[in-house]
Amino acid sequence: MGPGRAARPFATEAPRHAGRSRALLKVQDGCDSFCAFCVVPYVRGRSRSLPLGEALERAGRLLEAGFLEIVLTGADLGDYGRDLGQDGALPRLVEGILGLGIRHRVRLSSIEPHKVDPALAAMIGVTPRLCRHLHLPLQSGSNRVLRAMRRGYTREDYGSLLAGLAERGPVGIGADVIVGFPGEGDAEFEETRRFLEEAPVTFLHVFRYSTRPGTAAARLSGGVPEARARERSEILRALGEAKTRALRRALVGARLGVVLERGRGARGPLGMSDLYVPVELDQDPDSGEGILDVTITGEDGVRLLGTPVSRSVGARTVSERAVSDRLTL
Ligand code: SF4
Numbered sequence: 001m002g003p004g005r006a007a008r009p010f011a012t013e014a015p016r017h018a019g020r021s022r023a024l025l026k027v028q029d030g031c032d033s034f035c036a037f038c039v040v041p042y043v044r045g046r047s048r049s050l051p052l053g054e055a056l057e058r059a060g061r062l063l064e065a066g067f068l069e070i071v072l073t074g075a076d077l078g079d080y081g082r083d084l085g086q087d088g089a090l091p092r093l094v095e096g097i098l099g100l101g102i103r104h105r106v107r108l109s110s111i112e113p114h115k116v117d118p119a120l121a122a123m124i125g126v127t128p129r130l131c132r133h134l135h136l137p138l139q140s141g142s143n144r145v146l147r148a149m150r151r152g153y154t155r156e157d158y159g160s161l162l163a164g165l166a167e168r169g170p171v172g173i174g175a176d177v178i179v180g181f182p183g184e185g186d187a188e189f190e191e192t193r194r195f196l197e198e199a200p201v202t203f204l205h206v207f208r209y210s211t212r213p214g215t216a217a218a219r220l221s222g223g224v225p226e227a228r229a230r231e232r233s234e235i236l237r238a239l240g241e242a243k244t245r246a247l248r249r250a251l252v253g254a255r256l257g258v259v260l261e262r263g264r265g266a267r268g269p270l271g272m273s274d275l276y277v278p279v280e281l282d283q284d285p286d287s288g289e290g291i292l293d294v295t296i297t298g299e300d301g302v303r304l305l306g307t308p309v310s311r312s313v314g315a316r317t318v319s320e321r322a323v324s325d326r327l328t329l
Contacts, residue, residue, distance in 0.1 A: 021259040022272065023067040024109070027055045027093065028074025033112070035139075036150045036217040037178065037209065040075050047079045052086070052093055059097045063104055068259045068291055069131075069272070070097055071107045078115025091119040098129055103290045105257065105274060107131040110176075113138070113161055114153035121161065125168030129291075131274040133172035134165065135203075141195030142188035145181055148220065155195055166200040170251065172275035174203035177236055180229025181209045182220035189232050196239060202247040203276070204240025206233050248277060248299040255309065258294045260285075267305065278303040 030045040031038075050058070059070050072093070074080060081089020090108075097106050106129065108120075113136045125132050136158070140146050143154050165171045177192065184192075196204065208229045211218045224232075251273075258271040258279050265280040271292065273279050280300070285292050285308040294306035 020262050021067060022069040022071060022107075022261065023062045023065075024071045024073050025055070025058055025062065026050070026073045028077050028080045031076040032079070033076060033152070034150065034216070036148060036220070037181065037212065037215055039212045039215060042214065044075050046083070047076055048083050049074075049080050049089070051084060052081070052089060052096065055093055056096050056100070060100050063101055066289070068104050068289075069107055070104065071109055072097075073109040076112060076115070077109060078111040078117070088117055088119055091117055091123060094120065094123065094127075094130060098127070105129040105131055105259070105291060107133060107274075107276075108135075110135040110137060110174075112136075112152075113158050114151075116161060121164060124165055125171055131172075131276070132170065133174075133274065133276040135174035135176075136161070137176040138196075138201075139176060139178050140181065140184070140188070141177075141192035142184070145184050145188050145192075148183050148217075149178075149181060150216065155191075159195070159199060162200050170247070170254075170275060171200075172203065172247070172277065173201050174205060174276070175199075175201045176205045176207065178207050178209050179232040179236060180224035180226075182217060182224070183222040184209075184224055184232075193235060193239065196236065196243075201240075202243055204236060204243065206236045206240065208233050244277075245299075245301075247275070248304055251275070251277065251296050251304060252298055254296050256294050256296060256304075256306070257291045258306065258308075259291055265303070270303075273304065279306050280304070282307050 027050045028047065030047045031041045032047045034041050062070055078090070080093065094106055111134065123130055124134060138158055139149055139151055141155050146154060162173060165173065175196070177196070179189065209224070256273040256275065256279070258273050260269050260271045263270050268281040268283055271279045271281065279294060280303045281294065282297070282305060293309040295309055296304050296306045298305040
């Protein structure tokens with residue numbers, strides 16, 4: 001255990017706002033995983049969780065303050081509850097927060113793919129008011145590189161998690177990918193590109209590897225020249241944009257649950273759909289409160305465009321099989 005690894009209490013911090021209707025609630029901090037490239041376990045300490053009762057209390061206060069979406073966050077969110085000896089704590093927390101009312105929804109921030117509780121995965125696309133969106137860092141589509149990164153899962157594990165999610169209709173799936181990790185040759189990069197091309201990922205976040213002193217990866221040989229890493233990053237960024245565009249186009253005609261955010265576009269108020277695709281409304285909604293039902297009428301290359309239909313009490317965002325069938329990329 002290094003100097004940054006001492007047990008620390010859970011830091012109390014004011015919830016952050018992700019918009020006028022969305023609040024970030026941190027329920028976990030630190031990490032015990034030691035991926036080869038990452039400094040989080042050294043700087044944030046051991047994994048620790050906010051006890052369930054306290055997390056529910058904080059969520060309740062956010063709802064009383066008028067927030068319509070609670071985003072659960074953590075440095076290693078999938079580890080929530082393990083330090084407290086509680087199995088299945090994250091799905092129970094999600095259910096608990098959903099049970100605090102009928103007007104709000106819950107979203108999960110980034111979760112390591114091998115730490116997604118099967119009970120939680122089974123809720124996505126099925127449980128009303130749980131956003132159909134997961135951010136699942138992939139990092140590489142090459143098993144050789146994943147092993148060198150000490151990631152703890154294979155591309156096959158990741159692929160079968162996504163296949164299960166995609167079966168239940170449209171789901172927004174974000175993935176982080178690192179290009180230029182030591183030892184990533186052309187063959188490994190091509191494995192990653194092809195894997196992502198075929199996977200039902202809808203948002204790609206591409207990072208070029210940079211060495212963090214003190215990490216295991218800093219001692220690896222086989223560095224990738226910067227120009228090559230940049231080229232790979234551009235290829236994956238273009239792929240990510242095409243995938244997001246395909247999702248937007250597939251959603252035209254769908255009805256989605258939207259919460260308003262700050263600001264207006266050229267046409268009207270801006271909001272966020274449960275799938276994590278931004279939406280611009282073509283008119284101001286009525287003055288009531290709650291998640292808006294919005295019919296998607298088009299997309300402008302950045303956002304979806306939509307018309308508010310009504311305020312729905314606990315809007316179950318529509319899960320159209322037809323939409324996922326249109327995701328052809
Ligand atoms: S990448 Fe995530 S799981 Fe891996 S060490 Fe960093 S915080 Fe932990």
